[in-house]
Amino acid sequence: MKLKSSYDFYLILATALVLFAISLISIYGMFYFKFAQIQQMEPTLKIAYMDRMNQIVAPFIICLILLLGICVPKRLLPTVWLNRISAVILSCVVATGLVYGVKASLFFILAASLVLQTIVLLLALAGSRNLHFHKKGYWVRLGSSLIHLGLIIFILDLFFYANKTLHLILFWVTTGASILGMLFCFYAESVVIRVFGRQPVSKDNIT
């Protein structure tokens, strides 16, 4: 197995593990909600319950964000440079966290991921062959880039929860990017045929 695909593979396994942990926390939250009878409590106690659950899930969301932070530059860089850049980004995250707090460091990594993912999207849009994707094919790459951009904006949007207008605008951007991305990614062949009336450039875009 090549080192590159092994890197991808372990990143996916790590993502699966974090998602599994979030699933377990969700189940815990359900039973806690039922047995503590949260629905019958005062709004302040309900908010306290939500805050406590947020605190429990926060480390795993941070892990997810960090994985995303590594996942995004991997599209752009060879493995050696990826390790270096990941180390630099993680150092910056730790430094920002120590100086300005955890929230600022998360904001930093999300903003960095957003910039990098926008570059990935633009390169995918331009049909660059230098991007490192597990799958080949123009529409699959474009779709995958859009889905990841949507995910980054979604998490970033949580920072703007208090600002209702901006929060909802970003939410609809997220929804648009994710759904368009999935349509491209999952139905690449039929999209190409519908748009251009011919077969896709690469046959290996559908696995």
Place this chain on the structure above:
Amino acid sequence: METGLPDLLPIQVFSQGGGVLLTALLVLSGFIAVSASVNLCSRKPVWQGASGVLLATINLLFIVGFLWICWFHWQIFTKLSLALPENLSGWVNRQLEIMNSNSDYGMPLYNPDAPPRYRIPFWIENEKYYFWFMCYAAMVLPVHFRLQAHRFRAVLHLFLAVQVATLFFLADPFIRPLPQFFSEISPFYRAGQSLMEQAGYFMRLYPKMIFYYNAHYMWFHPPLLFISYGSITIIFITSIFMLIKRDQATEKIGYGFAKLGFLMLTLGMLLGYPWALKAWGPNWWWDPKICSSLMMWAVFSTYLHTRLYANKQSMWYFTSFLGIICFLAMIFTFLTSFYFPGEHTFQ
């Protein structure tokens, strides 16, 4: 129903027509269940052509029944309105203005020339099971003709038969249509009420009409989820067969429905978000149904990620295992509404 609602609506006609349809569905499903059981035990395929015809007829009946439900909802729209006596509209509008001033999302004021009417979607109460199982039946039809494996077909058919039996014996949408809705609205139509009683019922019914029954999101959020539930059921069946045999054709069908299911699930969940903000305000996060939906989405997302490496033997089985977990997560998520309190509860 103790009010004049039966006089306003053709409830009996709807129930009788629907009863005939559902009985026909049950009989056909019984035949397809027999055919499926024989095929499951047999080494060679039997009655494949007949089961295909039965399946197509079941789909046709499902569509007719769905149109019947649409017709009944149209009757509700045209014949039931929350009309108030003229001298109450001023008082009601003053109350609505006070409510709107304290809320981010206001309700339209009462217009005596066009009193509010119920635009009820076709997937509330028992009708949601009907729509869900109809989606599954529609998905089984192309799979039946794409994959020739008779045992795989048999399991698809057995699942369909179980769903129709569930509909007939436990969740009949025709025999007693929309019981919760009618029990909510029937006091409003009771004869001989005082003006203040009528105004009180209006103020109780109107917000639910705006934020639930007539909400635009109702037309997208639930049906997208039910389409994804149908897809996940097919993923479950393909995953079981993938555990038994490494067959690429079965995997391809499973992946096709995984793509559709994930797209529908994600879009459905996302569209629930602005609706929840509008209807419930900010304090619904970490509600049990939200937790279970998040869990299901995470499992589904993991399934799609691991599926990228399904060409490795260990990942093939792990992906299949996750497909089964995904189905169990879906059942768990659905049952959450019955056993856990919260905003989505059916308790």
